[in-house]
Amino acid sequence: MPSPARWTAALTLSAAAVCGPLALPAAAAHAAPAGPASLYAPTALVLSVGHGERAADATAERAVTLSCAPTPSGTHPAPAEACAELRTVDGDPASLSPGDGVLCTKEYDPVVVTVEGVWRGKRLSYERSFANPCVKNAYGPAVFAF
């Protein structure tokens, strides 16, 4: 015969199965691989790239939007991959590091990348210049490939 603890657990699970979906907000209808926190903390970014050393001096040649919750979306060409890459560094582009085995020439043709907006409710403002586009892509093969 089941113990009272088991009964309680079974009842709780049944109640969750019945009531859980009704209690969740509409956004929960979308799968959120990053976990429950991303259902409520907004993530919306805009990324730009231009030639130069400083964003203030460089024309934004390309700019894309990227949203990572409830589902990856935006004008970024690969939102799912870009969001996954940002999750590996907890939304901090400064923590991205180049992958092993990536070879780039030492040509100096600087490009500057900006990432601005909100990552899980926290404001984000990032700017970094790379010696050339190959180096940029080594640091962010998904997120900086736009």
Add this chain to the structure above:
Amino acid sequence: MPSPARWTAALTLSAAAVCGPLALPAAAAHAAPAGPASLYAPTALVLSVGHGERAADATAERAVTLSCAPTPSGTHPAPAEACAELRTVDGDPASLSPGDGVLCTKEYDPVVVTVEGVWRGKRLSYERSFANPCVKNAYGPAVFAF
């Protein structure tokens, strides 16, 4: 008999009809109500809103992406209306003014809005606090309604 000038014009038009569409980039396949400039100059924005007087001190309670070219899109709830409203001020949120006949209480419950990113290739960084949400919505009934 047609003049040489007319022949030249006719030939030029024929050449444009044959070669023009082939020379356009893929983005031209999308309708761009804002005109040819928006086909090439990127527009990608991220907007946030939070309670407080300064964005640095206020948690971003909501944040949405907005892209206006080649077509309005983003997690903003009304991208087409928001882009149209921004076009009326040439992408400068500081030039938005409250519509006639909007009445708000004088309650002080400040909200701060930020708009960052790129408007037609030009970097944009805007922050403004409003006395309460009603005043915010009076200034940007479409663009700030998220």
